[in-house]
Amino acid sequence: MNAGDRIRVERGGVTNEGVLMPSTTADHLVVKLDGGYNVGIEREDAEIEVLETEVYDVGEESSPGSQTSSDDVEDGQDDGDSSEVEFDDDLPTISLISTGGTIASTVDYRTGAVTAQFDAEDVLRAVPDLAGRANYRGRVVANILSENMTPDVWQDLARAVYEEIETGADGVVVMHGTDTMQFSASALSFMLDTPVPIVFTGSQRSADRPSSDNVMNAVCAVEAAKSDCAEVLVCMHGSESDDICALHRGTRVRKNHTSRRDAFETVGAKPLGEVDYDAEEVTFRREFTERGAVDLDIASDIDGGVELVKFTPGMDPAALSYLDGKSGVVVEGTGLGHVHTDLIPRIEELVDEGTVVAMTSQCVAGRVCDRVYDTGRDLLDAGVVEAGDTLPGTAKAKLMWALANLGDPADAMGRNLVGELQEESKPWT
16 A cells, blocks of 8 residues: 555544545554545554555655655754755756745644644655756755744744855745745845845645645746746735736735735735746746846844834833833834824833834835824934835844844935835835
């Protein structure tokens, strides 16, 4: 009995029939039912009948195009392990870096929960459509769900990407959980000068679901990593259908839906480009940094003493007391960038103590302008720096990086560095 066989399993009076899948535990069988869902069945006391042999390609063995050598797979723990592959000189080399998340996850059949357990090598086996598109190098930086992402992991990730490019990768695909992907993409946009594409991708729905987006997103991300756009990009479904993936600039993207496959949007503009899944074509609609236009460089230092604070009506000024000693604060203000006037003296105290305070807006689009109303002018007088139309999350990553790498981080918050701050706010065209 091998993975790919069609089997019938009877246990405890319940019969399941389907295709035997690779299992993540020796104690369970994993069967893909005809409806598309997987079920985990304890092997003990199970009666198993093989109905047909190898009726389904489950991607358990290395596919010829990916040329993965299973003998070289490392243990895939959170220590930056990488796996070796053989190369086809006619194909580009794409590094697949895993940090965890749904795209690199499996179902724990003891609990039914989705957990981040796969390394980059497993993703290659799970997505046979990647075969023949590139040579692949797999590397694990972390194995976490994205809510557990930290600035320390950003630094590890930036260094891993740098090393992969330095040793000849023609592009990098970072597999990442979707919930905090926009923060990590922003951070790497500031940390790295890259001569090749760095493409973040993930999955809204795990691989055991018929509506999973992991295959299409991974394939489109690889195609984007082979393109001429040498920037940090986010590649995710561009519509509800399996037709295109949108390519978002890493500093202008936001996850705007909890579960839809097309959850990600470029704020303030259309996406930078797209990948046609069927035609395997990558197109761009705006200017971008071209492949090879800049030399590889890294500045991965980060100041962890930065907080993002959202103003809400009725906020007690005492709620800002925990900000004492912080290097920087990003305020998510209302409208053009306002807070209650009672908070302004507290903000002025922070500035006087040496904290850089940058103002962003809670609005989905548009820029802050604190010169229109009295409250805004008072904030400017208190020393608040306007961050234009920089997204609040991006502003936090930017300020963390600027404090550690630039002589005048406050000034930098009002200037565009890597596409995070648009020259003007205009209709989304």
